[in-house]
Amino acid sequence: MSGVCRAYRSAAETVWAARDVEFTARAGEFVCVHGASGSGKSTLLNLLAGLDLPDSGEIRVGDVDVGTADEARRAALRLRTVGVVFQEHNLIEEFTAAENVALPLEARGLPVGEAHEEALAQLARVGLSGPADRLPWQLSGGQRQRVGVARALTGRREILLADEPTGALDSAATRDLFGLFRELCDEGVLAVVCSHDPRCREYADTVHEVVDGRLEFRS
Numbered sequence: 285m286s287g288v289c290r291a292y293r294s295a296a297e298t299v300w301a302a303r304d305v306e307f308t309a310r311a312g313e314f315v316c317v318h319g320a321s322g323s324g325k326s327t328l329l330n331l332l333a334g335l336d337l338p339d340s341g342e343i344r345v346g347d348v349d350v351g352t353a354d355e356a357r358r359a360a361l362r363l364r365t366v367g368v369v370f371q372e373h374n375l376i377e378e379f380t381a382a383e384n385v386a387l388p389l390e391a392r393g394l395p396v397g398e399a400h401e402e403a404l405a406q407l408a409r410v411g412l413s414g415p416a417d418r419l420p421w422q423l424s425g426g427q428r429q430r431v432g433v434a435r436a437l438t439g440r441r442e443i444l445l446a447d448e449p450t451g452a453l454d455s456a457a458t459r460d461l462f463g464l465f466r467e468l469c470d471e472g473v474l475a476v477v478c479s480h481d482p483r484c485r486e487y488a489d490t491v492h493e494v495v496d497g498r499l500e501f502r503s
């Protein structure tokens with residue numbers, strides 16, 4: 285991101301959710317982004333995922349110019365390159381863990397059998413070989429988030445954007461999930477994790493803080 289600005293304007297006020305943001309990260313890096321509520325963390329992730337567009341500045345993910353790409357190109361970016369993990373797992377309750385993970389692959393036109401095979405492989409990668417056939421409510425909070433991570437990585441997507449992924453987890457599950465992000469980054473994944481949790485920085489390579497829409501490098 286270079287010189288990225290994003291403002292939300294209403295008749296009453298203008299809120300600068302991103303101000304002149306300069307940000308670079310590369311494969312294998314675990315980036316932790318801290319910041320108070322309302323500082324602009326979700327805005328940052330939405331811009332990186334192409335879910336929102338900047339008012340000015342440049343956003344480049346690999347060879348995609350996200351700021352100028354049309355909606356179809358940005359949707360393709362999320363299907364092929366960038367996976368998003370939310371605070372609440374957002375799994376489909378009627379689908380098993382494996383079916384949830386297979387969904388993005390079926391959306392890409394992969395035959396059901398092949399999608400299922402890859403889903404099992406991704407679940408194994410996040411340490412969930414056993415419960416692949418369970419429904420979300422039959423899993424712990426930490427396991428559900430792991431399913432969300434597996435779904436975000438299917439189809440060789442190697443960039444993970446996570447917005448408060450441990451917000452609904454207890455202390456042990458929080459450490460487990462940060463540990464999983466660390467392992468995945470050691471395998472070459474780039475993870476950008478927005479978190480209030482100070483433990484995130486123990487696992488991260490780089491730490492940034494968002495203050496009133498400005499991204500400040502911490503360590």
Ligand SMILES: Nc1ncnc2c1ncn2[C@@H]1O[C@H](COP(=O)(O)OP(=O)(O)OP(=O)(O)O)[C@@H](O)[C@H]1O
Nearest residue numbers: 292299300301319320321322323324325326327328
């Ligand atoms: N759609 C919108 N319309 C108007 N203002 C918005 C909109 N989305 C976000 N904002 C404002 O932009 C600022 C940044 O919001 P953002 O959601 O990025 O913060 P955040 O750091 O992710 O907060 P939290 O930790 O509470 O999720 C806030 O002041 C918020 O009120």
